[in-house]
Amino acid sequence: MNSIKREKSIIDIIFVFIVFGILLLCSLFVVLYGAKIYKKTAHDMYINFNSRTALAYVTEKMHQYDKRGCVEVTIEGDNPVLILKQFVNNDEYYTYLYSDEGFLKELTVKSDIGLIKNAGTKILKLKDFSAKKISDSLYKFIIVDEENNKNEFYVSIYSYTSDIADN
Numbered sequence: 001m002n003s004i005k006r007e008k009s010i011i012d013i014i015f016v017f018i019v020f021g022i023l024l025l026c027s028l029f030v031v032l033y034g035a036k037i038y039k040k041t042a043h044d045m046y047i048n049f050n051s052r053t054a055l056a057y058v059t060e061k062m063h064q065y066d067k068r069g070c071v072e073v074t075i076e077g078d079n080p081v082l083i084l085k086q087f088v089n090n091d092e093y094y095t096y097l098y099s100d101e102g103f104l105k106e107l108t109v110k111s112d113i114g115l116i117k118n119a120g121t122k123i124l125k126l127k128d129f130s131a132k133k134i135s136d137s138l139y140k141f142i143i144v145d146e147e148n149n150k151n152e153f154y155v156s157i158y159s160y161t162s163d164i165a166d167n
Contacts, residue, residue, distance in 0.1 A: 099129035
């Protein structure tokens with residue numbers, strides 16, 4: 001009788017260890033799977049943030065300079081540059097938006113100084129920035145982020161009556 005009791009208790013202990021091991025493996029699987037989902041979600045949020053921030057930044061800059069003659073697209077080297085013009089105390093200033101060294105950059109200087117690419121402030125990390133004038137009031141932009149996601153969008157400016165000299 002004593003040996004039957006002993007056999008039962010060893011089987012009970014082994015069963016408890018097996019159940020505990022299965023529970024441990026399941027919880028480890030859940031934690032690892034949750035970490036994978038979190039990593040993907042965080043990465044997707046980062047990509048969306050960069051894409052939407054770039055889009056919102058360029059759009060807002062265009063609307064800040066929404067006057068006839070204040071927005072221009074030129075080519076510096078091989079890269080398009082968005083030039084936004086404004087008058088402050090009878091001095092003309094240019095704000096340049098351009099791609100350099102893997103970043104969207106912005107530089108504001110007096111109009112007689114011109115674009116100094118390495119002096120610009122880094123706005124966002126990206127691979128490419130393209131700007132093109134479609135019509136007097138419509139501009140096309142293409143932004144390629146670090147993951148090679150291409151975002152193409154259009155910005156329309158609405159002012160047709162005011163002139164740059166009105167400032």
